[in-house]
Amino acid sequence: MAQMNMIQALQSAMDVMLERDPSVVLMGEDIGYFGGVFRATDGLQRKYGEHRVLDTPIAEGGILGAAIGMGVNGLRPVAEIQFSDYIYPAFDQIVSELARLRYRSGGVFSSPVTVRTPCGGGIRGGQTHSQSPEGIFTHVCGLKVVMPSNPYDAKGLLIASIEDDDPVIFFEPKRLYNGPFDGTPDKTAVAWKGHPHAEVPEDHFTIPIGKAQIVRAGNAMTILTYGTMVYVCEAAAQNTGVDAEIIDVRTMLPLDEDTLCTSVSRTGRCLVVHEATGFSGFGAELAATIQERCFWDLEAPIERVTGWDTPYPSAFEWDYFPGPKRVGAAIQRVMNPP
Amino acid sequence: MSTPVAGSAGKARSRLHVPATPARPGGRPDFGYLKLSPAGAMPKPPIDASAADIEPLAHGLVRVLDDAHQPVGPWQSSLEPERLKAGLRDMLLTRTFDRRMQRAHRQGRISFYIQSVGEEAVSVAQAMALQPQDMLFPSYRNQGLFVTREVPLVDLMNQLLANEHDMCKGRQLPIMYHSGPKRIFSISGNLATQFPQAVGWAMAAAIKGETHLSSVWIGEGASAEADFHHGMLFASVYRAPCLLNIVNNQWAISTFQGYAGGERQSFAARGPGYGIPGIRVDGNDFLAVYAVTEWAAARARANHGPTLIEHVTYRAEAHSTSDDPSRYRPKDDWQHWPLGDPIERLRQHLVKSGHWTKSDDEQLSQQLEARVEAAWTEASADTTPPDSNLMFEDVFKEMPEHLQRQRDALAAERDGQR
Numbered sequence: 001m002a003q004m005n006m007i008q009a010l011q012s013a014m015d016v017m018l019e020r021d022p023s024v025v026l027m028g029e030d031i032g033y034f035g036g037v038f039r040a041t042d043g044l045q046r047k048y049g050e051h052r053v054l055d056t057p058i059a060e061g062g063i064l065g066a067a068i069g070m071g072v073n074g075l076r077p078v079a080e081i082q083f084s085d086y087i088y089p090a091f092d093q094i095v096s097e098l099a100r101l102r103y104r105s106g107g108v109f110s111s112p113v114t115v116r117t118p119c120g121g122g123i124r125g126g127q128t129h130s131q132s133p134e135g136i137f138t139h140v141c142g143l144k145v146v147m148p149s150n151p152y153d154a155k156g157l158l159i160a161s162i163e164d165d166d167p168v169i170f171f172e173p174k175r176l177y178n179g180p181f182d183g184t185p186d187k188t189a190v191a192w193k194g195h196p197h198a199e200v201p202e203d204h205f206t207i208p209i210g211k212a213q214i215v216r217a218g219n220a221m222t223i224l225t226y227g228t229m230v231y232v233c234e235a236a237a238q239n240t241g242v243d244a245e246i247i248d249v250r251t252m253l254p255l256d257e258d259t260l261c262t263s264v265s266r267t268g269r270c271l272v273v274h275e276a277t278g279f280s281g282f283g284a285e286l287a288a289t290i291q292e293r294c295f296w297d298l299e300a301p302i303e304r305v306t307g308w309d310t311p312y313p314s315a316f317e318w319d320y321f322p323g324p325k326r327v328g329a330a331i332q333r334v335m336n337p338p
Numbered sequence: 339m340s341t342p343v344a345g346s347a348g349k350a351r352s353r354l355h356v357p358a359t360p361a362r363p364g365g366r367p368d369f370g371y372l373k374l375s376p377a378g379a380m381p382k383p384p385i386d387a388s389a390a391d392i393e394p395l396a397h398g399l400v401r402v403l404d405d406a407h408q409p410v411g412p413w414q415s416s417l418e419p420e421r422l423k424a425g426l427r428d429m430l431l432t433r434t435f436d437r438r439m440q441r442a443h444r445q446g447r448i449s450f451y452i453q454s455v456g457e458e459a460v461s462v463a464q465a466m467a468l469q470p471q472d473m474l475f476p477s478y479r480n481q482g483l484f485v486t487r488e489v490p491l492v493d494l495m496n497q498l499l500a501n502e503h504d505m506c507k508g509r510q511l512p513i514m515y516h517s518g519p520k521r522i523f524s525i526s527g528n529l530a531t532q533f534p535q536a537v538g539w540a541m542a543a544a545i546k547g548e549t550h551l552s553s554v555w556i557g558e559g560a561s562a563e564a565d566f567h568h569g570m571l572f573a574s575v576y577r578a579p580c581l582l583n584i585v586n587n588q589w590a591i592s593t594f595q596g597y598a599g600g601e602r603q604s605f606a607a608r609g610p611g612y613g614i615p616g617i618r619v620d621g622n623d624f625l626a627v628y629a630v631t632e633w634a635a636a637r638a639r640a641n642h643g644p645t646l647i648e649h650v651t652y653r654a655e656a657h658s659t660s661d662d663p664s665r666y667r668p669k670d671d672w673q674h675w676p677l678g679d680p681i682e683r684l685r686q687h688l689v690k691s692g693h694w695t696k697s698d699d700e701q702l703s704q705q706l707e708a709r710v711e712a713a714w715t716e717a718s719a720d721t722t723p724p725d726s727n728l729m730f731e732d733v734f735k736e737m738p739e740h741l742q743r744q745r746d747a748l749a750a751e752r753d754g755q756r
Contacts, residue, residue, distance in 0.1 A: 025545065051545050052545075054576075056572075057571055057572065057575055059568050059571060059572075061534070061564055061565060061568050062534050062568030062569070062571060062572050064534075065531065065533070065534025065535050065537070065538060065565060065568055065569065065572075066534050066535070066537055066538030066541060066568075066572050067538060068534075068535045068538060069475075069534065069535035069536055069537060069538025069539035069540075069541070069542065069552075070538040070539065070541060070542040070545075071538075072523070072535065072538075072539055072542075073473070073538070073539045073542035073543060073546075074542065074546070075542045075545065075546075089564070092528060092531065092565075093531060093534070093565075096526065096528045096531065097526060097528070097531050097535070101524065102732045102733075102734075102735070103509055103732045103733055104506060104509055104510050104514065104524055104526070105506065105516045105524035106504075106505050106506045106507040106509070106516075106732065107507075107731070107732045108505070108516055108517075108518040108524070109516065109518070109523065109524050110735070141733050142733050142734065144734070165735045166734045166735050210738070254734075254738035254739065254740065255740070257739070257740075
């Protein structure tokens with residue numbers, strides 16, 4: 001097995017799929033000759049040609065519109081939106097068209113587009129390079145929504161997404177590209193090298209969409225989280241010494257309710273953590289699901305820790321970011337409700 | 339007119355321009371704004387001509403039939419009389435279908451309808467000029483494509499009725515048809531979205547090295563959407579084998595085409611700006627629409643890229659069953675439309691060339707009325723609604739658990755078990 005960081009794992013997933021399936025094409029801004037601003041498609045145009053790895057105009061709506069038509073005509077497009085903050089010009093094509101084509105045509109037409117897009121902050125990107133819009137897309141019927149948190153999952157889930165006949169919005173927490181960031185910016189950055197989830201097979205493998213994963217077993221409480229916050233929650237659990245079970249949701253839609261609810265019913269306590277803003281965020285759906293299915297097992301109110309309900313700031317990034325301190329305080333509240 | 343107004347300091351103040359609408363209710367129809375070319379006046383370039391070299395075609399008007407209904411000029415095609423008769427039949431069938439479905443709406447049998455009266459030549463001539471394997475991406479007023487490709491009328495009616503045989507399984511507004519086997523894409527209620535999709539389809543055909551092309555239609559009103567420009571850009575950048583059609587029927591519900599940018603410049607003229615040939619064609623001249631489509635298809639098939647075609651026509655009826663055109667334009671506007679009625683013009687041409695008689699005409703009308711009526715009798719006899727379980731299917735290829743639970747909850751609710 002090879003050691004890969006998240007970028008290398010994503011690149012490997014696309015390499016494997018381009019090799020295996022001639023209908024797979026990649027398209028996006030700067031992804032071809034240059035290999036992508038985050039290098040996720042590095043070398044792939046050289047290897048598979050300009051007809052399989054397409055540089056596109058700066059027009060996200062056009063990228064998605066064209067990708068949908070290509071999918072209808074038998075290709076399996078993987079469209080990169082350079083930052084998820086740039087996805088909104090494509091919103092109508094994703095929400096009104098891609099998500100509902102199978103439905104509206106009575107199952108006659110469909111388009112298996114995968115949209116890859118880096119999300120999340122912690123890179124001093126300010127309000128236009130830091131957003132986490134996953135919750136917006138989970139509110140749309142007909143899309144699958146995925147966010148891996150490590151190189152192994154990134155490769156397995158991306159291959160599963162590309163092979164899926166339904167459209168998938170695949171969010172990549174960009175702060176995790178190079179290492180498992182735990183939310184402490186002044187600490188020396190940790191690379192993926194040596195991390196158990198950085199061991200990635202070079203060949204084809206998949207991780208099923210719709211399955212959460214317990215990343216830290218525990219008995220005192222359950223933390224439901226995903227993306228960069230997985231490592232923040234691990235650090236917070238470590239710091240507080242609480243025996244928390246941490247579940248990486250991995251797929252927001254379809255949601256693996258059973259894994260989540262089984263854990264919460266056992267521990268009786270639940271904390272929901274995500275980086276995106278809180279109001280109407282995906283955490284609200286998680287909290288509501290737990291309340292509906294686990295209410296009689298709960299020993300404390302469900303808590304949420306999220307980004308503040310403001311645009312993602314630049315200078316106040318670490319005041320905005322729900323770091324281990326804020327998560328730790330919430331862990332204490334869930335363990336000892338006021 | 340934007341006459342500068344002197345401000346207090348003697349400097350000209352800016353003044354917002356609002357496009358003029360030529361005639362409103364109570365006014366006299368006025369088509370003085372319409373730029374026409376005499377029939378036969380526009381040249382027919384070779385199919386590999388550059389967009390810049392043939393820019394005059396984007397401003398003039400390609401016409402074949404003259405005022406005496408005779409074909410003239412270089413765009414005359416060698417269409418045989420039998421093919422012309424088929425075109426006449428399909429246009430008339432489209433109109434007969436429209437009239438009957440409009441009546442079905444007035445009778446309360448269907449909830450909504452959109453007629454294409456006056457614009458039949460665009461869909462029928464183009465579907466005839468393209469090949470069966472070419473993929474069509476219609477807008478909502480292209481029912482002639484379905485008629486010409488022989489999608490059974492009963493299938494269309496079942497969709498309008500949303501009965502148990504509705505191709506859309508009860509999920510779409512009436513008229514949002516599609517046909518997999520006839521290669522006609524699903525109509526979206528969100529305007530212009532099909533424009534870049536059709537270009538993507540054509541890009542895929544080129545990536546795969548196929549010979550088929552795509553053809554897409556939008557109204558001049560919808561050409562204001564960003565999707566139109568995305569489609570143009572991608573078609574230009576990747577030289578996609580596709581036909582990009584703007585059906586300029588002058589009206590976007592109540593809004594005159596000037597508001598879509600047609601006041602100073604033709605819609606076809608947007609083509610050359612993208613390096614794509616723009617051709618402005620008399621959309622009510624069956625022969626001209628056919629010839630231009632044939633030219634653009636040959637160009638695309640020979641790898642010379644896309645063509646933007648503006649079909650100058652007129653929406654003779656309301657936008658839909660939900661608006662009353664006498665509230666926003668003169669009642670007799672269409673009667674003054676300088677380019678006439680496409681069905682009448684082709685009929686006159688066939689009569690003048692000795693291939694059509696009054697009795698042929700009566701026979702055909704009766705035949706088509708009977709055909710539409712028989713289809714309606716069959717479709718409307720089926721009043722069973724689609725199974726409500728269908729609401730939950732096709733959201734995803736396989737139904738996820740949460741939808742299975744919701745489906746079961748609805749079933750229980752319907753059984754009165756809750």
